[in-house]
Amino acid sequence: MMMEKKISVKVCLGTTCFVMGSANLQELIDTVPAKYGDKVEVSGVPCLGLCSIDWEFSKAPYVKVDDDVIKEATVEKVLKAIDAKLNK
Amino acid sequence: MAINTPKQTSHLKREILVRLIKAFLSDNFTENTRLIPFDMRPKGSEVPYRCCIHKERAILKDRTVAGLGMAIEDVEDSTLLSTLAEKALERTEPEVNPLTVLTTACKGCVPARIYVTDLCQGCVARPCVNTCKFGAISVINGKSVIDPAKCKNCGMCAQVCPYQAITKIIVPCENACPVGAIAKDEDGHAQIDFEKCISCGKCVSACPFGAVHEKSQIIDVLRNIKAGKKVVAMLAPAIMGQLPCTPAQLRKAILDLGFADVVEVAQGADVTTKTEAAEFEERLLHGAEFMTTSCCAGYNELVDKHIPDMKPFRSNTQTPLYYTAEIVKKAHPDAVTVFFSPCVAKRKEAMKNPNVDYVLNYEELGAWFIAVGTQVDKCESSEFEVQASKEGRNYAVTGGVAKAVQTLLPEDLPTYPVVINGLDKQSIRDLKKYAKNGVCELGNLIEVMACPGGCLGGNATVNSYKAALKQLTGYVESSETIKDQVEH
Numbered sequence A: 001m002m003m004e005k006k007i008s009v010k011v012c013l014g015t016t017c018f019v020m021g022s023a024n025l026q027e028l029i030d031t032v033p034a035k036y037g038d039k040v041e042v043s044g045v046p047c048l049g050l051c052s053i054d055w056e057f058s059k060a061p062y063v064k065v066d067d068d069v070i071k072e073a074t075v076e077k078v079l080k081a082i083d084a085k086l087n088k
Numbered sequence B: 001m002a003i004n005t006p007k008q009t010s011h012l013k014r015e016i017l018v019r020l021i022k023a024f025l026s027d028n029f030t031e032n033t034r035l036i037p038f039d040m041r042p043k044g045s046e047v048p049y050r051c052c053i054h055k056e057r058a059i060l061k062d063r064t065v066a067g068l069g070m071a072i073e074d075v076e077d078s079t080l081l082s083t084l085a086e087k088a089l090e091r092t093e094p095e096v097n098p099l100t101v102l103t104t105a106c107k108g109c110v111p112a113r114i115y116v117t118d119l120c121q122g123c124v125a126r127p128c129v130n131t132c133k134f135g136a137i138s139v140i141n142g143k144s145v146i147d148p149a150k151c152k153n154c155g156m157c158a159q160v161c162p163y164q165a166i167t168k169i170i171v172p173c174e175n176a177c178p179v180g181a182i183a184k185d186e187d188g189h190a191q192i193d194f195e196k197c198i199s200c201g202k203c204v205s206a207c208p209f210g211a212v213h214e215k216s217q218i219i220d221v222l223r224n225i226k227a228g229k230k231v232v233a234m235l236a237p238a239i240m241g242q243l244p245c246t247p248a249q250l251r252k253a254i255l256d257l258g259f260a261d262v263v264e265v266a267q268g269a270d271v272t273t274k275t276e277a278a279e280f281e282e283r284l285l286h287g288a289e290f291m292t293t294s295c296c297a298g299y300n301e302l303v304d305k306h307i308p309d310m311k312p313f314r315s316n317t318q319t320p321l322y323y324t325a326e327i328v329k330k331a332h333p334d335a336v337t338v339f340f341s342p343c344v345a346k347r348k349e350a351m352k353n354p355n356v357d358y359v360l361n362y363e364e365l366g367a368w369f370i371a372v373g374t375q376v377d378k379c380e381s382s383e384f385e386v387q388a389s390k391e392g393r394n395y396a397v398t399g400g401v402a403k404a405v406q407t408l409l410p411e412d413l414p415t416y417p418v419v420i421n422g423l424d425k426q427s428i429r430d431l432k433k434y435a436k437n438g439v440c441e442l443g444n445l446i447e448v449m450a451c452p453g454g455c456l457g458g459n460a461t462v463n464s465y466k467a468a469l470k471q472l473t474g475y476v477e478s479s480e481t482i483k484d485q486v487e488h
């Protein structure tokens, strides 16, 4: 329990995700550390490469919480995913 | 400030634009346009918002019509999108009224009215019944009931109910419009009265169904580029806070879309600043009480349509877009000019200016990048040939215009800037008062921006306000002051 690994949150700030809504997820980069302290590591990252497959741009913005991909991400969805991991 | 909160409706609007651009760039534009609603809701797919797949597709079709730059109101249900796409290719000028309202989506939202909720206790005092001047309220089965035929929506009953059991159901667009230009008709479809509308775009942002659309000119721009025309992009200052890259990368990204040149409208803002500072000084010397700025298209429409008394007090200086377009057309008379705008209002300004051929907003630009797979942060840099000043680049932020003008005024001139940060019913009342009385007790240099926060808060921006402001401010800080231009 003591050596628990940090949860990593990657908010895609590539162009597709940014235009489809991750512009509004930038606040997570400030609010997540404030809320969860050092249990969660959050950063904005360049294109995760998910938007260019087929028509998958329509499911942007993408956020990765560890290895799980959140499609059409919103602040609420991301926080829920973090909570779910922490309470496991 | 919660300007520009994330909205599911913008996601849909942007998705349609991406699909439309992809369709244009494909080898079968008309057929692929016809298929957009079916591609988005294929047979057997989930129906996320509406009663059935057919209704969803009907609404997506309407949204595509707006994307093609046409009035949804004028299109028959039976007309195919492919036919409309063909028509869009033929037009030589954009339609005059910049907005259109989705019929199907709009009818779902209830008209404004006074409504008695379950909280009604059927009390003995019955102040509602006694207050209503129109005899519209009676008590049936121990609860107040409003007769819609008699109710005049005055709201008096709601004010007197001790349980706050009566509420007014508002229509978001009607409530947001500062000049009463949009209202539901008998069918429940919101209609915009373009004689009154100042194109502020507030209804576009306010409608929770995303029913109010800008008519896009994206097809017109794509067509001109495809035809090999010399298309020149003119970027409003607000764009520099919109996308995750540097201004020089953005310039390169836009050049790669097929534009012949990309210039900053901040360059024209520098001309505005110099002209307006000279005008202000001149006016004060002649005893003027105050002057307002004249760069915001929404404000200009407001003065022209609703506050004619303000005309003598509004600066005669032209807008940054005006000067920029003039410079471009002088250098390249054969150029097709496209203004990259943060708002609807500039579409109206562009239509009145023969030097501005088309307008695209930041949603449309973003959709274009998605459609061709541009990652702007991976683009190389390309510097602007003419570098605008710090002050000109800061026009996009509330207070920025007045500050720029002030920079060039003599220090001993008694200058008192006042900032109107967004037009709403209250600020319009204030402006009417200043115009009528011929004085403004708060100051003498009044900057007016229709959008809260300035152009960065425009209805068609993509970045959130705070992040956009930070990004733009970084750019502004790294630029040279306009004072240097004047001294040379």
Ligand code: SF4
Pocket (backbone or CB within 6 Å): B101, B105, B106, B107, B108, B109, B171, B172, B173, B174, B184, B189, B190, B206, B207, B208, B209, B210, B211, B212
């Ligand atoms: S808010 Fe206005 S435009 Fe939107 S659905 Fe309601 S009436 Fe129609």
Ligand code: SF4
Pocket (backbone or CB within 6 Å): B176, B177, B178, B179, B180, B181, B182, B192, B193, B196, B197, B198, B199, B200, B201, B202, B203, B204
């Ligand atoms: S654009 Fe502005 S003025 Fe025109 S109808 Fe909408 S809210 Fe009213």
Ligand code: FES
Pocket (backbone or CB within 6 Å): A012, A013, A014, A015, A016, A017, A018, A046, A047, A048, A049, A050, A051, A052, A060, A062
């Ligand atoms: S931009 Fe986010 S996955 Fe490509």
